Amino acid sequence: MSDAGVVRLLLFRVGRLVCAAEAERVREILPRLDPTRIPGAPPVVAGVVNVRGTLVTVVEGWRALRQPEPSADGEGGGTTVLLEVGGGKKVLGFTVDEVVDLVSVGGETLERRQALPGIDPTLVRAVGRRADQLFVVLDTDALLTPILSS
Amino acid sequence: MDLSQYAELFLAESREHLSACNQLLLEWERSPANLAPVGGLFRAVHTVKGMAATMGYARVTDVAHRAENLLDLLRRGGRPATDELLQLLFRARDALEQAVELSVVGREDEIDVAEVVADLDGAAAQLGPHPLAPSPPSGEGERGGEVPPVGAGRLVQVTLRAEAPLKGGRALLVIKKAQAIGPVHAVTPSESAFEADEFDGRFSFRIGGTAGTAEIERGVRAAGDVEHVTVGGEERRPGTGAGAAPSAAPETKSRHIRVDLGRLDRLMDLIGELVTVRGRLNELAASARDPAIDDVAIQVSRLSRELQDEIIQARMTPVWQVFDRFPRLVRDLARELGKQVAFRVEGKEIELDRAILDELGDPLLHLLRNAVDHGIESPAERRRRGKQPEGEIVLAAVRERASVAISVRDDGRGIDRQKVLERARRDGVVDPHAEALTDDQLLRVLARPGFSTAEAVTSVSGRGVGIDVAVTRIRVLGGSIEIRSVEGKGTTFVMRLPVTLAIVRALIAGVGAERYALPLTYVAETVEFGVQATTIVEGREAIVLRDRVVPLVHLRRLLGVSGDAPTRCPIIVLEMGERTSGVVVDGMLGQQEIVVKGFDAPQGTLPVFSGATIMGDGVPALILDAGGLL
Numbered sequence A: 001m002s003d004a005g006v007v008r009l010l011l012f013r014v015g016r017l018v019c020a021a022e023a024e025r026v027r028e029i030l031p032r033l034d035p036t037r038i039p040g041a042p043p044v045v046a047g048v049v050n051v052r053g054t055l056v057t058v059v060e061g062w063r064a065l066r067q068p069e070p071s072a073d074g075e076g077g078g079t080t081v082l083l084e085v086g087g088g089k090k091v092l093g094f095t096v097d098e099v100v101d102l103v104s105v106g107g108e109t110l111e112r113r114q115a116l117p118g119i120d121p122t123l124v125r126a127v128g129r130r131a132d133q134l135f136v137v138l139d140t141d142a143l144l145t146p147i148l149s150s
Numbered sequence B: 001m002d003l004s005q006y007a008e009l010f011l012a013e014s015r016e017h018l019s020a021c022n023q024l025l026l027e028w029e030r031s032p033a034n035l036a037p038v039g040g041l042f043r044a045v046h047t048v049k050g051m052a053a054t055m056g057y058a059r060v061t062d063v064a065h066r067a068e069n070l071l072d073l074l075r076r077g078g079r080p081a082t083d084e085l086l087q088l089l090f091r092a093r094d095a096l097e098q099a100v101e102l103s104v105v106g107r108e109d110e111i112d113v114a115e116v117v118a119d120l121d122g123a124a125a126q127l128g129p130h131p132l133a134p135s136p137p138s139g140e141g142e143r144g145g146e147v148p149p150v151g152a153g154r155l156v157q158v159t160l161r162a163e164a165p166l167k168g169g170r171a172l173l174v175i176k177k178a179q180a181i182g183p184v185h186a187v188t189p190s191e192s193a194f195e196a197d198e199f200d201g202r203f204s205f206r207i208g209g210t211a212g213t214a215e216i217e218r219g220v221r222a223a224g225d226v227e228h229v230t231v232g233g234e235e236r237r238p239g240t241g242a243g244a245a246p247s248a249a250p251e252t253k254s255r256h257i258r259v260d261l262g263r264l265d266r267l268m269d270l271i272g273e274l275v276t277v278r279g280r281l282n283e284l285a286a287s288a289r290d291p292a293i294d295d296v297a298i299q300v301s302r303l304s305r306e307l308q309d310e311i312i313q314a315r316m317t318p319v320w321q322v323f324d325r326f327p328r329l330v331r332d333l334a335r336e337l338g339k340q341v342a343f344r345v346e347g348k349e350i351e352l353d354r355a356i357l358d359e360l361g362d363p364l365l366h367l368l369r370n371a372v373d374h375g376i377e378s379p380a381e382r383r384r385r386g387k388q389p390e391g392e393i394v395l396a397a398v399r400e401r402a403s404v405a406i407s408v409r410d411d412g413r414g415i416d417r418q419k420v421l422e423r424a425r426r427d428g429v430v431d432p433h434a435e436a437l438t439d440d441q442l443l444r445v446l447a448r449p450g451f452s453t454a455e456a457v458t459s460v461s462g463r464g465v466g467i468d469v470a471v472t473r474i475r476v477l478g479g480s481i482e483i484r485s486v487e488g489k490g491t492t493f494v495m496r497l498p499v500t501l502a503i504v505r506a507l508i509a510g511v512g513a514e515r516y517a518l519p520l521t522y523v524a525e526t527v528e529f530g531v532q533a534t535t536i537v538e539g540r541e542a543i544v545l546r547d548r549v550v551p552l553v554h555l556r557r558l559l560g561v562s563g564d565a566p567t568r569c570p571i572i573v574l575e576m577g578e579r580t581s582g583v584v585v586d587g588m589l590g591q592q593e594i595v596v597k598g599f600d601a602p603q604g605t606l607p608v609f610s611g612a613t614i615m616g617d618g619v620p621a622l623i624l625d626a627g628g629l630l
Helices: A140-147 B004-030 B036-055 B058-077 B083-104 B114-127 B167-179 B191-195 B213-221 B261-288 B291-315 B326-337 B354-375 B379-384 B417-426 B439-446 B467-476
Strands: A006-014 A017-022 A026-031 A045-051 A054-059 A079-085 A090-096 A098-106 A124-130 A133-138 B154-160 B184-188 B202-207 B226-234 B316-318 B341-346 B351-353 B391-400 B403-410 B480-486 B490-498 B503-511 B514-519 B523-529 B534-537 B540-545 B548-554 B569-576 B579-584 B587-595 B609-614 B620-624
Touching (some): A006 A079, A006 A090, A045 B620, A079 A098, A090 A140, A098 A124, B004 B036, B004 B083, B004 B167, B036 B058, B036 B083, B036 B167, B058 B083, B058 B114, B167 B184, B167 B191, B167 B202, B213 B226, B261 B291, B261 B354, B261 B503, B261 B587, B291 B316, B316 B354, B326 B341, B351 B354, B354 B403, B354 B467, B354 B490, B417 B439, B439 B467, B439 B480, B467 B490, B514 B587, B523 B579, B534 B548, B540 B579, B548 B569, B569 B587, B587 B609
Parallel strands (some): A017 A133, A054 A090, B341 B391, B514 B620, B548 B579
Antiparallel strands (some): A026 A079, A045 A054, A079 A090, A124 A133, B154 B226, B184 B202, B391 B403, B403 B490, B480 B490, B503 B514, B503 B587, B523 B569, B534 B540, B540 B548, B569 B579, B609 B620
């Protein structure tokens, strides 16, 4: 993401965190799908789902970001965001509590990586501010690639 | 004029001819006095030259021309092959191959052919006078004596030689040559139709300008591969078109066409979707209890099954398409290592899905390299052991039930189990007190990345790579690999592969609330657990089935499904070559065709899945890999 250019970001909430992913990495936004468990996979992996005939491995957002488990009676049951990983070679699902907004922000309104309490700093690409609320632009590759085996 | 659309076709056809050259050269090498292969070599090189000239690949054309020249002399001279000559021809073939591959991607400049060209010319000069054909006449020449017609132009009807390759490209070249003579129009059929499969090499066009009949004809013929040209007089109305060529060469139309692999893959994807939807339709029909809907569902099932069979059949490819490059490879390796090897290929016509076959090249390459390098002894050593100085390597394909077994067998020294055992103990792969290695353990040790017992790392193998590559690749394809090795007698690797990957019949097994698919390829039978008495054999629970010990795998435990298993449940008996295993599941949910799909397996995923499929209700189910359960 360049410092000067305008970046489009998808904002979503996971537990108490408001996070953002670059919109150009977002393939699709789907309601939460019932995953099929993958035996042996770590708990952070919800399983595999069928997206119109293609199998997509889904990562449980609240576990990946160490947030409390959303209550089962939550509104709508959550959302799955399909994210491109590794330069678009793979697509993974990432569950979030809700999608908040799609915003365009100038690079200057984003601050370079900044320590925020409650989130692993290596997963933070930048921190932004929207209506007095801080949000974390996630390094989705750093977050998701280690979950996949080589 | 754009010939780039022909590049792929050129590449495919050139590869075939060059592969044939390898076989012919090897044949000639085996019996140097038999000149039959030389004619074939000449024709193959000639064809490549013709195609390359059409495409404008100068380096390929140049090397092919010199090689053809030498081959022509050899063909006429009736001389037996000498080793020197064969080496030169092998080199020329390799240079041609390289030039072809690079030319197609526009990197023709990178290859230097001067040396091989000089050597070919030198060899030809030693054999006799140069019968080099004069270079073809250029399109320009002195003008004919007739009064040139004007107006719509003269009708030129062209028939290309029936055996001419790349007819479309050739026809374009004819047009190009004609354009150098005068303005060309009314090309029939249109230039875009030249690339169609049905294009039979007959076409016509009108040419304006002032050139005479002889000049036009010479210009057209300069394009090469032209069987027949008629240059008509001035006509105002278009002629009857392409079909007007008088009694063209007898039609020997091939019943085969080339289909782009991507298109076959797409067809497979589509039929896969259809099979998934068919599953859903059948479930709906079953619950609707409406005879009319039942009827439609049954018809759709039948039709889609037939379609599926046809598509799978269309993807089947004989194994020789991959095997054919190995004789040359084994020969070169054997020469390099100073060994004598008779290499035999069996079951060339056995067919496999194209996608599987494409993945087999590398594993086979590794196994064959190992066989030549580590398996076969030097001629002196073989004599000492009372063997023929010439070793034997056999690459064989055999059809077995729903799978194909491909084996690489050598009659060499076999694997030194003691040496492997020592290494295995030291590396902690086996129990430090283990006395011997079974074939299975042997394979497991050999397949460890980086494992090698070779005293010296040779340029060929011995870096430990090889077996692990082969094992991994075969497993990914849903197959298995086995080893049999007897010291002093030789080693055999057997790979078993499903005939097709994309759609397979599978048992659907239930474990707790989960469903798993188990392809029928390796399912021998099912028996009931709780009725059969179980015993403990070598620390594993097993059943005895007709005097055979079948170790059990409790899927519930293996996959970490909570809860208790029912007291009576089915055991699915898997059989893969010599190995067998009984998979205990909670229940059988039926049998159905499944579409195998890949998924991104996360870290830690149990290594017992070969993919996943989408069930009739749209929910994914993982596919168990028989190889991983055995």
